[in-house]
Amino acid sequence: xxxxxxxxxxxxxxxxxxxxxxxxxxxxxxxxxxxxxxxxxxxxxxxxxxxxxxxxxxxxxxxxxxxxxxxxxxxxxxxxxxxxxxxxxxxxxxxxxxxxxxxxxxxxxxxxxxxxxxxxxxxxxxxxxxxxxxxxxxxxxxxxxxxxxxxxxxxxxxxxxxxxxxxxxxxxxxxxxxxxxxxxxxxxxxxxxxxxxxxxxxxxxxxxxxxxxxxxxxxxxxxxxxxxxxxxxxxxxxxxxxxxxxxxxxxxxxxxxxxxxxxxxxxxxxxxxxxxxxxxxxxxxxxxxxxxxxxxxxxxxxxxxxxxxxxxxxxxxxxxxxxxxxxxxxxxxxxxxxxxxxxxxxxxxxxxxxxxxxxxxxxxxxxxxxxxxxxxxxxxxxxxxxxx
Numbered sequence: 079x080x081x082x083x084x085x086x087x088x089x090x091x092x093x094x095x096x097x098x099x100x101x102x103x104x105x106x107x108x109x110x111x112x113x114x115x116x117x118x119x120x121x122x123x124x125x126x127x128x129x130x131x132x133x134x135x136x137x138x139x140x141x142x143x144x145x146x147x148x149x150x151x152x153x154x155x156x157x158x159x160x161x162x163x164x165x166x167x168x169x170x171x172x173x174x175x176x177x178x179x180x181x182x183x184x185x186x187x188x189x190x191x192x193x194x195x196x197x198x199x200x201x202x203x204x205x206x207x208x209x210x211x212x213x214x215x216x217x218x219x220x221x222x223x224x225x226x227x228x229x230x231x232x233x234x235x236x237x238x239x240x241x242x243x244x245x246x247x248x249x250x251x252x253x254x255x256x257x258x259x260x261x262x263x264x265x266x267x268x269x270x271x272x273x274x275x276x277x278x279x280x281x282x283x284x285x286x287x288x289x290x291x292x293x294x295x296x297x298x299x300x301x302x303x304x305x306x307x308x309x310x311x312x313x314x315x316x317x318x319x320x321x322x323x324x325x326x327x328x329x330x331x332x333x334x335x336x337x338x339x340x341x342x343x344x345x346x347x348x349x350x351x352x353x354x355x356x357x358x359x360x361x362x363x364x365x366x367x368x369x370x371x372x373x374x375x376x377x378x379x380x381x382x383x384x385x386x387x388x389x390x391x392x393x394x395x396x397x398x399x400x401x402x403x404x405x406x407x408x409x410x411x412x413x414x415x416x417x418x419x420x421x422x423x424x425x426x427x428x429x430x431x432x433x434x435x436x437x438x439x440x441x442x443x444x445x446x447x448x449x450x451x452x453x454x455x456x457x458x459x460x461x462x463x464x465x466x
Contacts, residue, residue, distance in 0.1 A: 126205045127184055129152055135198045136187045142199040147179040150205040182212045183256035229297035230263040234270055234287055236301035245304050249358045265294050291329040292458040301325045306354045309344055316350040324368055330460035336372035340365040384412045384431040388461040391424040406444045453462055
């Protein structure tokens with residue numbers, strides 16, 4: 079009543095009568111949306127283990143059981159391996175994985191056992207696979223990054239105001255060379271700089287690194303900063319040290335994955351530039367391995383529940399459409415986390431057992447026709463926009 083009395087002192091009564099139903103409808107809508115959507119977050123589940131039904135064949139019980147274990151492990155790995163190149167790469171190394179198949183089985187039970195027409199023992203089992211043990215093995219064989227989609231890494235300046243752009247460029251190029259040796263996909267520095275200095279939206283950005291990473295569809299970005307220090311000069315020989323700092327982020331959310339700072343020992347050359355570059359190269363070899371280990375740990379955690387994506391839905395203009403979209407998200411995703419809800423804007427973090435194109439296709443197929451027909455999809459790395 080106070081609200082209505084206050085309004086009558088400012089606006090004409092007829093205008094209030096006209097607007098009041100609209101205001102009340104919006105208030106009710108916001109209350110229903112916020113109360114209803116407060117239940118959106120799905121309960122996170124334990125994906126440390128995966129249950130697989132598999133069948134094994136052998137001349138005796140032991141051989142059939144081993145074959146069933148191998149089949150269960152292959153099924154688990156096969157969930158993530160998609161392309162022909164990934165399959166070929168895995169086929170070259172799978173004997174190393176399968177030779178220890180029993181070690182990845184946390185527990186099992188025999189569902190069925192019989193003798194087939196060829197006099198082979200046939201065992202059907204339910205096996206519980208330890209994802210952690212299997213991913214550790216895949217990591218050691220450099221298969222983990224392939225299963226994670228061989229993610230792309232952008233290495234870029236921490237700040238354009240750096241006093242040492244020449245040396246940071248040297249560091250970025252050296253890091254890229256290091257990553258390529260270990261079969262990571264990287265973004266070329268020249269390509270990144272060209273986009274950063276010509277795209278007006280990036281030039282005006284408050285956080286150019288994350289926006290650049292998303293435009294270039296990088297999954298991870300590293301920032302680099304260097305502080306060189308001239309320590310002394312002896313007989314025209316330059317002695318220097320350098321401090322090198324890396325910060326590593328997941329691109330879709332800007333979540334920090336790790337920070338690594340290293341200090342080089344003192345080195346000397348005739349030219350100070352050469353001495354500083356030598357310091358940088360030493361630092362990179364020390365700083366990168368522990369940082370990449372954290373990145374791979376992040377991939378392993380993510381893979382146990384599937385790939386994570388940031389989902390943004392814009393212009394869903396009524397409650398029934400909002401709930402239809404959310405219900406379908408929950409039905410196809412392993413976990414859904416609500417990040418932001420407003421009248422025409424929904425944002426979630428989801429975990430899905432597949433790649434981005436699989437997620438888009440499955441969601442489109444499951445949505446009612448009235449939604450899927452009017453939907454425009456745009457992707458930026460792991461951020462997916464659904465615009466209605």
